[in-house]
Amino acid sequence: MTLEIVKPGLATSIQDLGRPGYFHLGIPEGGAMDRLALRAANLLVGNDEDAAGLEAVFLGPEIKFGAEMTVAVTGGEMPILLDGEPRDNWTSFNVMPGQTLSFGYLKAGARIYIAVSGGIATEPHLGSRSTYAIGALGGFDGRALAAGDVVPVGAAPLAEEGLSIPEALRRGPGKPAELRVLPGLYWHRLTEKSQAAFFDDAWTVAPEADRMGYRFRGGQPMEFVDREQPFGAGSDPSNIVDGCYSYGSIQVPGGLEPIVLHRDAVSGGGYFTLGAVISADMDLIGQLQPNAPVKFVRVDMEQALAARAERKQIIEQLRESLNQPG
Amino acid sequence: MKTRYSFGGDEHVYVEVDDEMSLDAFFISLSLSKLVREAEIPGVREICPANASFEVRFDPDVISPDAMMERIKGLEAEAQAAEKRLDTRIIEIPVYYEDPWTHETLMRFRERHQDPSGSDLDYAARINGYDSVADFIEAHHSQPWFVSMVGFVSGLPFLYQLVDRDKQLEVPKYLRPRTDTPKLTVGYGGCFSCIYSVRGAGGYQMFGITPMPIFDPEQKITYLRDFMVFFKPGDIVKWKPIDRAEYDRITKTVEDGTYTPKIAEVAFDLDAFNADMSGFNAKLMEALDDA
Incomplete structure (x- = not known):
């Protein structure tokens, strides 16, 4: 079974839940920016939650199906058209061979997830089908999809049509988006004034926002605690001896524009980090468009773990909602 | 040289053996990261060594962040004493x-x-x-x-x-x-x-x-x-x-x-x-x- 990419959209890539285990070599976990949305799309078409689907950012692709299959589109809000006829998002529907899926303009969020019954069946690399374009790894020939690509789909029975995720479980960022941050790592490098300003200032998403990281601007330049720079760090006060970066960690080169590293994170580097966005809020970043207003909200570890448990609960509820008899 | 421990969000412990670069700090950091790996601590997902620091990614649903950090701290003395040879x-x-x-x-x-x-x-x-x-x-x-x-x-x-x-x-x-x-x-x-x-x-x-x-x-x-x-x-x-x-x-x-x-x-x-x-x-x- 296959599907054909008629138009690729802006950057449509194959993603699953990622390839952990190689970050020590600079190969990131990768996978869907909005994990919850991909899980939901897979559940709707009867797949395992970690099956590979398509992630499209800002602009939807046009896809021609080579076989009968069940499809679901989740994540950002983008009108869905099957041969020109509207379909609901977060809801399963069947397609026939030769039918074409296309999309209208993005209305909310940033990324949509398209799951098909059987899942995308390209060859896994290092245990995952996720596209890591920087390393030309995984996905379709190590790259985002292009017009004319014929993408293999796993064999699977059709799933139930009309299954839908309750609106309460469709998680997206608010306005402004609130991203919860646990201060740490090199937080002590900032003056108290800048520590407070980071959480008080109004930020917006900068145009440089992609799978590697999201850049933010609009806040005040940061001031550093005076020190003689440690040997090997470099002379700028925002420099450190190159260390590890973690998913969600927030670096501020030159003290100017914070960058939150995301799924295709670089694994290390020489800029100080002031803490990290908590694991529960990483999905939300994947749904932010450039210029979206953002507030960073300070939390402690206890609150971070409570938020993590809450997100886990949403995944449980997703599973349960689809196990109810229709 | 004093080792600094910090959390990177709810899934990472960051261990900075020294804030300046030296081969001594490199070897202690490498030894400590190896000891963490060999300890096979449940919940450890990945260990990333760097120049004079390293980071441990863990699953806080398996081991609490504080417990994770304490386990690493408990291995530090042995790493400080380890042979610096490769x-x-x-x-x-x-x-x-x-x-x-x-x-x-x-x-x-x-x-x-x-x-x-x-x-x-x-x-x-x-x-x-x-x-x-x-x-x-x-x-x-x-x-x-x-x-x-x-x-x-x-x-x-x-x-x-x-x-x-x-x-x-x-x-x-x-x-x-x-x-x-x-x-x-x-x-x-x-x-x-x-x-x-x-x-x-x-x-x-x-x-x-x-x-x-x-x-x-x-x-x-x-x-x-x-x-x-x-x-x-x-x-x-x-x-x-x-x-x-x-x-x-x-x-x-x-x-x-x-x-x-x-x-x-x-x-x-x-x-x-x-x-x-x-x-x-x-x-x-x-x-x-x-x-």
């Missing part, structure tokens, strides 16, 4: 300094640089007190380097020069990172040299380029068939300056599949190195002559 290899890496491709790129991002009036090498030579770029390049390649970290992207090595601290070269990173760097650029930031394994963003000053690929996801390059990443921490590197003709010749042999990196097995002992740096380095480089 059986490793020395590799000769050809470098075409002042090549046209990094030059074109550095000109494109000049407004992000400390000194837009010259090249990255002009700037690095001047702030390190060298009379000429040629002298600076000579200092960069005459003594060997130690791979103290692999990461950033796709198997990129960070290299620390095996010389006394007062002879170390130091440069700041770009004021704002570039969005583009040619593949296989030999870069420099802080006291570290690096090789950009793939094309992409970067904040290091750019000195030259090597024709020798160090990452191949397709694993078609002969010496990358076993694994797609060439370097590992502890590798030793000797840069060999080459000109355009040699660069083109090596590029062709890489494409033919006939290029073999020059490699020799060596041991690195930190105490022996500290006792006689130039003598120890001379022996390392002699091993390459026989390779």
